[in-house]
Amino acid sequence: MFGVTILGNNSALPAYDRHPTAQVVTLDQFQFLVDCGEGTQMQLARYKIRRSRINHIFISHLHGDHYFGLPGLITSMGLLGRDTDLHLYAPPELKPIIDLILSAADTKFGYTLHFHPLDKEGVLVDNAKFSVETFHVYHRIQCWGFIFREKKKPRxxxxxxxxxxxxxxxxxxxxxxxxxxxxxxxxxxxNETVTVANTPVRSYAYCADTLHNPTLADKVKHVTMVYHETTYLKGLEERASQRFHSTTHQAADIALKANAGRLLIGHFSSKYEELNDFLEEAREVFPTTDLAIEGVTYRIL
Amino acid sequence: MFGVTILGNNSALPAYDRHPTAQVVTLDQFQFLVDCGEGTQMQLARYKIRRSRINHIFISHLHGDHYFGLPGLITSMGLLGRDTDLHLYAPPELKPIIDLILSAADTKFGYTLHFHPLDKEGVLVDNAKFSVETFHVYHRIQCWGFIFREKKKPRxxxxxxxxxxxxxxxxxxxxxxxxxxxxxxxxxxxNETVTVANTPVRSYAYCADTLHNPTLADKVKHVTMVYHETTYLKGLEERASQRFHSTTHQAADIALKANAGRLLIGHFSSKYEELNDFLEEAREVFPTTDLAIEGVTYRIL
Structure with missing residues (x-):
């Protein structure tokens, strides 16, 4: 199974029981946590996702709605007796914050937390089963997207x-x-006389929080599914640009230019209670779009 | 109105939809937030308590289940356009943590956050309407209790x-x-021929996380209501002591020795799904005990 489960689909201010950003990418027996807004550990429990299976966490940037749930999650992992290594990929400024928090609590984990500072585009993890790459997106502070790819499958x-x-x-x-x-x-x-091609290699790109910038399409070219934020509906391009966010049509434009298979949209502003307009508008430009709804797993096919 | 509303009644690991510690003390038009576990801003929204009315926050100690909701709350206050001063009373080690978090996010608030480091027992706030005092409790790291008192009322x-x-x-x-x-x-x-005494001055003591220690009773003597943690049921005194927590009978013993009016118990271990035994056991020693239930306001009468 290759899929992404949404734990939080809202922008910075939680509203209407929508939570700040967090997603779990599942690839066979592997689970990757992508961003970790406040309340992520409760959302994991709510949707019955076991914390113990998460060995890799990726934090896109250090706005609180993308990581304020991290100290609680890694502390709970310790309290629960975790002994498996945990790999954290995040902007370098997160390291001293975590160190201070653990020191103030006089907390030592029974597991090893490996901190991998994000400092350049490229491959973060590469093994027989999958790879994870990171790329720059365009936000008010340094912000990173991630691509999760299956490995090429044997014929x-x-x-x-x-x-x-x-x-x-x-x-x-x-x-x-x-x-x-x-x-x-x-x-x-x-070879061609005795083998046939396997199913295509699948991939999922997470574009985090970003301005509309067509060069992003080159970075996520041909992915099976792309997540792109849509903080605002169309017509608010100026506000989106001022705040380094995107609108529905802008997100759909990236998916179209990237020739992605599907588009998943989220990070909805708390000014919107209803989300249907987001879906309709994005589909005007890119028909195979879905809303990121909390608790739902979107399969990457 | 003088009362306390429970936002979180669980110990460190959230479980059974119980949340980490947070309480709102209301005294007429004033609201004080006491501890701020992860998810407090969502709990405030759930129970329709306006963030804008909170001008004082008290953090007992720097275990995450008592303050990991604070960065999110104060950030949201900024995003919502708050311009009223906010007073934060907390262990001094919290200041550099908050500074690093705000710096990493490149965030500046439109309001002034006054940080008051807790460093000695005594009066923290004193005005015409109320006073707030702090006192040491007995935990693995430095930990503070708080007493909220009405001012003496005119005859x-x-x-x-x-x-x-x-x-x-x-x-x-x-x-x-x-x-x-x-x-x-x-x-x-x-005077006595033309006046009568007003209703007695009421007070609420919050004992945070603590070992059982009878000297605590002297610090909260005669309060109208005392909150004391009961992480464990009776019989687990040894475990409680190892982890610097208390049992039902120990909490009730403090309320009895303090000659408090009522006892409120909380900080229940996530090993317990049902809470009735906590109430029964505490009442064996101190009959006027209540369980701290999330969303409920306990009036201090």
């Missing part, structure tokens, strides 16, 4: 077609990785 | 009884403050 082998060749394990793996192989008897097996 | 004048004396305003005020007065014609009016 599927047509078992019947390879039976005559009596391949060994190495040759079998070579076929899965797309290569042609030469058998022990010198016969060349062309 | 009530029997208007019929003073009519013959044709008193001026100064003489009238002297009678209210309990003095005898001499009229312009030299006649002495004995």
């Amino acid at each position: 599927k082998i047509n078992k019947q077609a390879i039976t005559p060749y009596h391949l060994n394990a190495t040759q079998y793996e070579s076929l899965k990785s797309g290569e042609d192989v030469t058998t022990d008897t010198g016969e060349v097996v062309l | 009530k004048i029997n208007k019929q009884a003073i009519t013959p004396y044709h008193l001026n305003a100064t003489q009238y005020e002297s009678l209210k403050s309990g003095e005898d007065v001499t009229t312009d014609t030299g006649e002495v009016v004995l």
Whole structure:
């Protein structure tokens, strides 16, 4: 399963039982927490997501509605007896804040918290199952987006077609990785004759809080799903720009230019009680748009 | 009205929709926030308490479940355009934490935040309407309790009884403050012949997180209502002591020794889903006990 569960979809002021930003990205057995607004640990409990499965946390920027739930969450993890390492990727200024908070409480965790300061665009995590990249977005203070990608999947082998060749394990793996192989008897097996492509590699991009800036589309090109904030409805482009935020049409414009598969919108201003207009407006430009609704998991397909 | 509204009654780990510690003390037009666990701003909204009326915040100690909601609350006050001064009374180590958080967010408030470091027992606020005192309690890190007291009320004048004396305003005020007065014609009016005592001065003591320590009873002597934590049920005195917390019987013992009017108990461990045993056990020792239930206002009478 590859999907994103919304824990908070509101902008800075909580309103109408909407919470500040937090999302959980699930990729098979891995769970990544993306931003951690105040109340995230309660939202995790509400939607029955186990804190213990989260080993990576990504914080986009240091406006409070994106991280004021973090001290409580990591403290609770300690109280619950966590002993698994936790990796935190965040702007460097967060480190001394956490250090002071832990020192004032005279708290020591039974687990290791690895702090990875965000300082340049590029790959943050890379292993056999997935990669996570970060990129700059355009906000009042330094702010980072993240892309979660599955690893390229091996080609599927047509078992019947390879039976005559009596391949060994190495040759079998070579076929899965797309290569042609030469058998022990010198016969060349062309890859395309015995394999088919696997399902496409899927990806999810989180654009955090940002001004509208078309160069962002290049950074999230061809992702399966992109999350882009829509703090305001269309017509408020000037206010959005003053506050380094975006409108519905601007978010949809990025998804369109990026040729993304789907668009997820959130970070709604507390001036709006009803959200339907956000959906309608974004779909005028980019039809495959969904509203980020708290408690809902959007599958990345 | 003099009362306390409970916003959070749970100990460190939020559970069963119970929240970390926060209380609002209301005294006529004044509202005081006492501790500010994560989610306090949402709890204030849920129970329709206006943030704008809170001008004084008291933080007992720097364990996260007593203040992790503070950065979010004071940031939201700024976003909502507050321009009234806010007074924050807290352990001194909180100041650099707040400064770093505001600096990282590049946030400046449109109001003045006065930070008053807690460093000795005594009076924190003293005006015509009320006083607030602080006192040491006994926790793993430095921790403070608070007593909120009405000011002594003027005696009530029997208007019929003073009519013959044709008193001026100064003489009238002297009678209210309990003095005898001499009229312009030299006649002495004995205070007790024309006034009666007003209702007694009421007080509320908040004992924060603490070990059982009978000397605490001296510090909260004769208060109208005392809040004392009961993290555990009786029988767990050893665990309570190891963790610098108290049990039901220990809290009730303090209320009894202090000769308090009523006892309010809270800070329940997340190991307990049901709270009835807390009430029953405390009442075995101190019958006029109530459970601190979120959303409920307990009047101090």
